[in-house]
Amino acid sequence: MRTLYKILWKDQSRNHLLWAFLGTVAGFVLLLGGIQFYLNIKNVLQENRDLLDPEYIVINKKVDIGQTLGLTTAGFTVEEIDEIRKQPFAREVAPFISNMFPVSAYTENERFPDFYTELFFEAVPDDYIDVKSEQWKWNREEGIIPVIIPQDYLNLYNFGFAQSQGLPRIPKEIISMVNVKIRLRGRAKFDDFPGKIIGFSNRINSILVPYDFLSWANKEYGYFENKGPSRIILVSNDPTNPEIVRFIEEKGYDTIREKLKSSRMNIILKFIVSFLVLLAAIIIGLAFLVFLLSLQLMISRSAEKIRRLSKLGYHYLEISRPYLLILFLLLLGVTLISMVLTGILTAKFSGLAAEWSLDIPEKIDGIIYITSFGLMLLIFLANMAGIFISTRRLCKG
Numbered sequence: 230m231r232t233l234y235k236i237l238w239k240d241q242s243r244n245h246l247l248w249a250f251l252g253t254v255a256g257f258v259l260l261l262g263g264i265q266f267y268l269n270i271k272n273v274l275q276e277n278r279d280l281l282d283p284e285y286i287v288i289n290k291k292v293d294i295g296q297t298l299g300l301t302t303a304g305f306t307v308e309e310i311d312e313i314r315k316q317p318f319a320r321e322v323a324p325f326i327s328n329m330f331p332v333s334a335y336t337e338n339e340r341f342p343d344f345y346t347e348l349f350f351e352a353v354p355d356d357y358i359d360v361k362s363e364q365w366k367w368n369r370e371e372g373i374i375p376v377i378i379p380q381d382y383l384n385l386y387n388f389g390f391a392q393s394q395g396l397p398r399i400p401k402e403i404i405s406m407v408n409v410k411i412r413l414r415g416r417a418k419f420d421d422f423p424g425k426i427i428g429f430s431n432r433i434n435s436i437l438v439p440y441d442f443l444s445w446a447n448k449e450y451g452y453f454e455n456k457g458p459s460r461i462i463l464v465s466n467d468p469t470n471p472e473i474v475r476f477i478e479e480k481g482y483d484t485i486r487e488k489l490k491s492s493r494m495n496i497i498l499k500f501i502v503s504f505l506v507l508l509a510a511i512i513i514g515l516a517f518l519v520f521l522l523s524l525q526l527m528i529s530r531s532a533e534k535i536r537r538l539s540k541l542g543y544h545y546l547e548i549s550r551p552y553l554l555i556l557f558l559l560l561l562g563v564t565l566i567s568m569v570l571t572g573i574l575t576a577k578f579s580g581l582a583a584e585w586s587l588d589i590p591e592k593i594d595g596i597i598y599i600t601s602f603g604l605m606l607l608i609f610l611a612n613m614a615g616i617f618i619s620t621r622r623l624c625k626g
Contacts, residue, residue, distance in 0.1 A: 249519035250559050256512030257567035257604065261597050262574050263505030268596065269578065269589045285357060285432050286473070288313070289460045291483045304457025309480075313461060318470040324458030325351045325435070326443055329451030330415030334424060336407065348411070351435040352443040357462050360428035367442035374411050374422050377437040380429040401429060415450030433462070434485075517608050520559075521615050524552055528619045539624035549613075549620045556612050564605045571597060 290303055305313075305324060314322040328350040335345040355365065364375050387398040409424040430437065465473060477484060528535070535548055572593050582589040 246520075246523050246555075246559065249523055250563060252512060252515060252519060253517070253560075253563045253608075254566050254570075256509050256515075257563055257601060258570045258574075259505060259512065260509030260604075261567055261571040261601055263502050263509065264600060265571060265575050265594055265597055266578065267502040268594050269575075269582075272589075284465050284467075285359075286463045286465060286484055287433065287460055288463055288477065288482050288484050291481055304459050305461055306457055310458075310461060313463065313476075316472070316476060318465050318467060318473050318476075319463050320466050321356075321464040323354050323357055323462050325353055325460040325462065326440070326447070326458060327351045328443065329447045329453040329455060330413060333412045333414075334409050335412070336409055348436060350438045350443055350446075351460075352438055352440040353433070353462055354440055357433075357464070358430065358437065359432040360430055362427045364425065364427045365439060367439040367445070369445070372422050374424045374438055374442060375427045376409075376411075376424055377428045377430050378426060379434045379436075380431050381434055383429060413446055413450050415452050418450070420450075435460075513604065513608075517611065520556070520608070521612055524556065524612060524616060525619055528552065528616065528623070532623050535620060535623045545617070545620040545624040548624065549616050552616045552620075553613055556609060556616070560605045560609050564601050568593070568597070568601055 290305070292303065310322065310324055313319060332348040332350055333345065334348050336343055358365070358377065360377050362375070365377075366375070383399075383401065383404070390396070391398050405426050407426070409426070411422045411424040413420050413422065476482075538548055539545065575593055576591045579589045579591045
């Protein structure tokens with residue numbers, strides 16, 4: 230082996246292999262660093278949302294002039310709901326139901342000023358509601374209607390309306406103590422029921438009542454035309470999935486964009502990483518060609534020596550070994566140096582992220598090891614095939 234190495238390596242230029250080595254290192258670092266960056270940021274996006282619960286996204290159709298003029302419907306059809314339910318990012322889907330009759334509320338209490346207002350009610354199945362209370366139930370005999378209002382409504386009153394009108398701010402506890410009369414009107418009759426605010430939702434911006442109650446009330450008092458549910462609540466275990474944004478935009482639906490911030494960020498990240506992967510692939514491809522051409526040039530320069538060695542009884546596989554050893558050592562060096570540089574970049578990035586209170590691990594992800602050694606093996610096998618073909622041709626020539 231040493232004899233063959235001295236014979237074949239003598240008078241060979243090393244510059245072209247050096248440039249191939251450096252180019253491959255650059256491509257490897259760019260590729261591995263890009264993948265590591267994407268994995269870290271994706272983990273941050275997933276960990277900085279609600280870790281215990283999936284994401285709840287409320288979807289509605291965009292309001293347009295056609296709906297105003299009555300030319301198009303604002304509700305979802307059964308087919309549209311089934312289409313949403315079949316999407317890979319959708320774990321559960323449920324339509325809202327709303328009151329199909331007029332609803333109003335008023336107070337009659339000596340401790341609080343009287344007020345009267347028209348209302349709307351919506352309902353979704355209990356599993357989708359973030360307020361858990363034993364009072365959240367409808368009993369026809371008791372007749373008490375439990376109500377959940379959005380936390381944003383209370384905030385708007387306390388920090389917007391009350392402040393601008395010189396009115397006192399109202400804490401949650403006081404509101405929950407207020408007994409409200411709720412009037413349901415429809416089908417030539419009306420009935421008053423006691424109502425009670427039992428909680429404040431941070432998930433759904435709507436005035437919610439139990440699903441069982443609203444289903445019963447629509448049958449009892451409803452006379453509005455049923456145009457289908459105007460809103461859908463979707464449960465997704467992965468709100469970072471960019472397919473959510475693509476689907477909503479393609480269908481012309483609308484939602485609270487803040488809910489999809491991580492999904493849109495993931496699209497940008499995938500675009501950046503795709504660009505880096507493409508650039509790295511080009512660099513690695515060029516480096517691979519330089520390796521291949523360099524080794525072919527070395528073999529062609531030693532063509533006469535290879536023919537003589539063949540006549541002396543050396544098999545072409547034996548003659549190929551020095552070239553394979555050089556190739557293996559170079560690629561092993563590329564892999565190890567690339568892993569070290571990627572680890573340094575990961576640690577630096579982790580330190581920068583810590584300044585922004587983001588928890589990013591300093592360790593390299595296992596996928597990086599698999600990718601680097603997989604690429605090394607792929608390049609080695611491709612070059613090995615080229616070396617065997619060239620040396621075999623010279624030995625037979």
